[in-house]
Amino acid sequence: MSSMIEEYRALVLRGELRADAEQAAAAERLDLLQRELRDDDSEGGWLRRLLGGRRQRPRGVYMWGGVGRGKSMLMDLFHNTLPISEKRRVHFHAFMQEVHGRLRDARRSESGDPIPPVAAAIANGIRVLAFDEMVVNNSADAMIMSRLFRALIVDEGVTIVTTSNRVPAALYKDGLNREHFLPFIALIEQELDVLGLNGPTDYRLDRVGDLDRWLWPLGDETTARLREAFFRLTDYPPEDAAHVPSCELDVGGGRKLHVPKTLKGVGVFSFKRLCVEPRGAADYLAIAREFHTVFIAGIPQLGPETRNEAARFVTLIDALYEHKVKLFAAAAVPPAELYCQPATQDGGSFEFERTVSRLEEMQSDSYMALGHGTED
Template identity: 45%
Template sequence: METVQDHYEARVASGRIKPDAAQRQALPAFERIRAALAEPVKRGLFRKAPEPPKGLYLWGGVGRGKSMLMDLFVDTLTVPARRAHFHAFMQEMHAEMHRLRGQGVEDPIRPVAKAVADSVRVLAFDEMQISDITDAMIVGRLFEHLFAAGTVVVTTSNRVPGDLYKDGLNRQLFLPFIRLIEEKLEVRELASETDHRQDRLGGAQVYFAPAGAEARARIDAIWEELTHGTEEKLTLRVQGRELELPRYRNAMARAPFYDLCGRARGPADYLVLADALRVLVLEDIPALSRHNFNEAKRFVTLIDALYEAKVRLIASAAALPESLYLEGPGSFEFERTASRLREMMAADWGR
């Protein structure tokens, strides 16, 4: 039976990942859980079900390899597990609770949690963060039921548990969840000095003009390097509507310009998007003018959101930033966007 350490060293030997001392130090925490879950359950009339192993809360800076270690861990499990982006999972919970309320269920948290616990032994979350008050108000009770049912939770985050929902509205109501996390999960920092995601992009070209077959091929190579050929769909819920990212992996998404800026979207969409991502690959940005003024305005808003959130941008466009928007209303104001695009092209952007 392959251990988490075995799986890690096999990837190092194959050249798929670079060895990292801090990552190696975190492997026993994952292996502890894997080994406990792999133990056969002794059955009998009077046998009590074994206590589930304590979960794991792995936090640290962007690009340190938290998501990669989570993937390794899930790959070695022999019990039902679900790997999900935390934000997407919570949106799914809200949608299911809304459906049950429509059927007259007064308190839907318990049946929602039971359905999850009945389907998996392990919940593996990427990017646990709480920024929405609707999440903050239900997450404590939801996880109480999950833990009571024996569900093992393993999660990554960019921040220590005590900083979750920091400065949020009615945060005092959220504090019991932090205590629950600290009780039920081993809290461990991944204190690597290396930002592996930035290293993969360090010195690499991230803005390609003009867009076309050559630019697409170059971006394909970068995307393959970042995702190792694995991607999924992420659906973000924004004020009752959905923003779908069909190509997503570990806080990285790839989308054509039209999908993000050619449709009716507003600042709220881009703020949620920037909050969920660390890297955005945006393809086929067209020349901008009075003829596509609405798309240009959305693009400016998107870049502002990405810039403020320090999201890494990889893009293909019809022209270099300074030549993207040469005439039409707003072309003068676009100079700030062009400047930000130039800054975001720098090798050390987002550090």
């Protein structure tokens, strides 16, 4: 099996990757981690453990950066070329769902603190735990992560490798009772090497550059094209579509918004959920902060008879636009025809003109290349 760094350099030589100093540095660091893990399986490591020494726990790696900068690609290379069997790779959201399930079972079956035995069970037979897309969007996760990961890393000796769109200090930013989450950030910065990946190439644009972003009319063909865009953007195998994770997004005030599909900072919604159900600016701001890309299916043609839905849609697009969220949509008509007002009626269409302008700009390559978030 080729090493991590050999595989990475081969991709660069073949032109599949472009020169990127931060990406190359991350590949070198992951290659070093592989060698540290491999060396502990060597004769010297075996002899040390025979004489009573503990297995070494190399420092982990936290890779963060903008969309399309190669974080998942590096994780693929690391995991696929890591020559040990005691490894596990899992999407972070799916992992936390598993953790909460284990904690419920532990509370039912025994008394006392459930976190140590749950951490021990997760760590059983595992030396490396690799996460795709570490993100914290609800208080239930935030409240337990410090103790859970301290148990995994410090007590059980598991090495953590993870990707994220956020620097550690920005995780769960403005979240409820965030002070209870701060020890987790300190743990990450103490136990993992934090590597930024914000190089010049956005491979996301390469993956979706030939795909339309506003798809119409509604129907099976449009649905299939929107589906293709999602799987191409997230690098997720379409044949495993049933296992794309969902989540409950905390939108404030103790309220949650169900996101039926979410992966690598991409959220999928229906127009009905976002604009027919009673929602406000706080909901849309939570979505805009959480996801760098949003897919919306089933957008109908709007008009005076759906003025409430149209008003919500305007507020939604304003939030997405101001946070530079990328939009893929399946709609009944093109943006310019989205608000249809009979000639005999006044009001409504003028307010929608700005939304149409923003929707058209959001389809451009220049908008797609912008970083996620507000300028401040």
